[in-house]
Amino acid sequence: DAGVTQSPTHLIKTRGQHVTLRCSPISGHKSVSWYQQVLGQGPQFIFQYYEKEERGRGNFPDRFSARQFPNYSSELNVNALLLGDSALYLCASSLAGRAGDRRTEAFFGQGTRLTVV
Amino acid sequence: RKEVEQDPGPFNVPEGATVAFNCTYSNSASQSFFWYRQDCRKEPKLLMSVYSSGNEDGRFTAQLNRASQYISLLIRDSKLSDSATYLCVVSTFAGGTSYGKLTFGQGTILTVHP
Numbered sequence: 001d002a003g004v005t006q007s008p009t010h011l012i013k014t015r016g017q018h019v020t021l022r023c024s025p026i027s028g029h030k031s032v033s034w035y036q037q038v039l040g041q042g043p044q045f046i047f048q049y050y051e052k053e054e055r056g057r058g059n060f061p062d063r064f065s066a067r068q069f070p071n072y073s074s075e076l077n078v079n080a081l082l083l084g085d086s087a088l089y090l091c092a093s094s095l096a097g098r099a100g101d102r103r104t105e106a107f108f109g110q111g112t113r114l115t116v117v
Numbered sequence: 118r119k120e121v122e123q124d125p126g127p128f129n130v131p132e133g134a135t136v137a138f139n140c141t142y143s144n145s146a147s148q149s150f151f152w153y154r155q156d157c158r159k160e161p162k163l164l165m166s167v168y169s170s171g172n173e174d175g176r177f178t179a180q181l182n183r184a185s186q187y188i189s190l191l192i193r194d195s196k197l198s199d200s201a202t203y204l205c206v207v208s209t210f211a212g213g214t215s216y217g218k219l220t221f222g223q224g225t226i227l228t229v230h231p
Contacts, residue, residue, distance in 0.1 A: 056218045113158075
């Protein structure tokens with residue numbers, strides 16, 4: 001079975017530009033989450049979608065937006081890029097479940113490494 | 118205070134050593150706990166889920182103390198291939214159901230040398 005796939009794997013953009021990152025979850029997973037990881041830190045939660053609805057949002061500016069499609073794939077959009085947006089952007093998919101349920105285990109794609117110059 | 122805090126590390130140990138990582142979390146609503154490993158410039162990969170007071174998988178043992186809001190990971194008989202960053206992760210639930218929001222610690226770097 002295919003794991004979580006993200007595209008593109010690497011991207012270089014100029015300050016002020018817009019970027020769209022894409023994610024396809026594991027087949028059967030309806031939950032997709034996005035994370036930003038800067039060098040030397042753990043991933044930071046950006047968005048969570050389940051059944052095409054936003055279920056959670058981290059402490060990121062409105063320049064960041066996302067959506068989930070009927071096939072459960074997802075896009076993360078970032079407008080007006082800043083140098084500080086340079087990071088590894090990770091997508092994770094999971095089933096949804098209750099506390100202690102293995103369906104809450106999340107699996108990550110290989111990430112998109114975004115460099116803003 | 119950070120929601121999830123880990124030993125800052127780094128840890129440098131010889132092959133065969135036993136190493137322990139500690140982690141504390143501040144949100145008492147956290148109800149699922151995980152350890153991920155991350156190799157350099159790669160994505161995090163699930164190492165272990167911790168759903169009860171603790172569990173073991175081969176050389177790896179994870180423990181959870183809900184009263185102290187403390188999680189640990191013990192690696193026995195370290196291998197060179199264990200060299201990686203280890204991330205302590207908690208999942209917080211809203212209304213009893215998790216839709217997958219994870220909160221990560223900053224990670225602890227482990228280097229196992231010959």
